[in-house]
Amino acid sequence: MIKLNWIHHLHGLLFVLLFISGLSLYFSTTRTWFNELQFPLVSFHLWVSLFYGIIIVFSLRLVFQYMAKKPYIKFFNVWLNISFIVIWILSGLIMYFQGYLPTTIGNGAVTIHGWFTFLFIPWVLIHSAGHLIKIKIPWPPWWRGKAMLPSTVSENRLERRDFIRFTLLGVLFLFIGSGIKWIQPILNVAGDENKRRGYFRIYNVTSDYPRYEDSSWSFTVDGEVDESLTLTMNDLLRLPVISIVDDFHCVTGWSVRNVEMKGVLVKDLFEKHNLTPRTAFATAYSGDQVYYDSFTLPQLIDEGAMLVFEFDGQELVNPQGYPCRLFHPGMYGYKSVKWIERLEFTTERRRGYWQVMGDYDLDGYL
Structure with missing residues (x-):
């Protein structure tokens, strides 16, 4: 008893x-x-x-x-x-x-x-x-x-x-x-069609979102590179823009299938601006000043990583990472840094936000 x-x-x-x-x-x-x-x-x-x-x-x-x-x-x-x-x-x-x-x-x-x-x-x-x-x-x-x-x-x-x-x-x-x-x-x-393929659950690690006007957002590549680079959205749009249709998977169990994403390949950005990293590790930083995650250079260049600014023919909304977010087609959503502002190349690979806070896998492959 x-x-x-x-x-x-x-x-x-x-x-x-x-x-x-x-x-x-x-x-x-x-x-x-x-x-x-x-x-x-x-x-x-x-x-x-x-x-x-x-x-x-x-x-x-x-x-x-x-x-x-x-x-x-x-x-x-x-x-x-x-x-x-x-x-x-x-x-x-x-x-x-x-x-x-x-x-x-x-x-x-x-x-x-x-x-x-x-x-x-x-x-x-x-x-x-x-x-x-x-x-x-x-x-x-x-x-x-x-x-x-x-x-x-x-x-x-x-x-x-x-x-x-x-x-x-x-x-x-x-x-x-x-x-x-x-x-x-x-x-x-x-829209209605997307509801049949799932919907996005919006997660963020701060109580607010960064607010950008079109003229205030910029993307910087710096750290261990031969020459730093800063691009505005207009600069980004001058690069080859591609569209892919892929599934978006979250590590918590939900997915949205067949999402059309429009953006710029990280590989094309590096090639067009002759960016030459001196190391194989990079950390992507969010504009919320809190979130970040890290990658190897081959993951960004050889595996189709993109800077995305449209989902399903519409520009991103603020909770989704407007005006630009990272997306890696072979990794879970926590690797797709929202409101991306900076890509810093470092001599050693950093553990990302969720590797520190939640013991998530460093690479995050599906």
């Missing part, structure tokens, strides 16, 4: 940590706040999930033994939790390994993971109200105790009032869960 009490309290603590960290990852405001605090929220969520899964597996036998003589509501609570936990674990695993799976499966896992989180909120509220502030939920006596089942229930004959009651309860749960989910509007910069 003492062991189960400890398991119950540990379950509650881990669930609260997962719930809060998961919601914080979903909402851009809280995600940004944790980034500014330099707290590795993604890694924290993953490690707590792993520990939670281990606790669940090792406690199931004890829990079901204890439940053998308990009221029906206890069984419902246990099975509801297990069902949601299984769905969260499976969808989370798909999100984690989404680079090995089709895009539609990865995007579906992201959607399911989020929806089931918000749909669980009503039950969390009811369960918490019953335990913490002793609110008496008007459950039927046979549901709260081990009393004999009514004939309509034991014979599976629902009366009209039962049908109406369960229907209204289901609608209420959906309304509360989905209503909370859509309190936070999601920026969808794509």
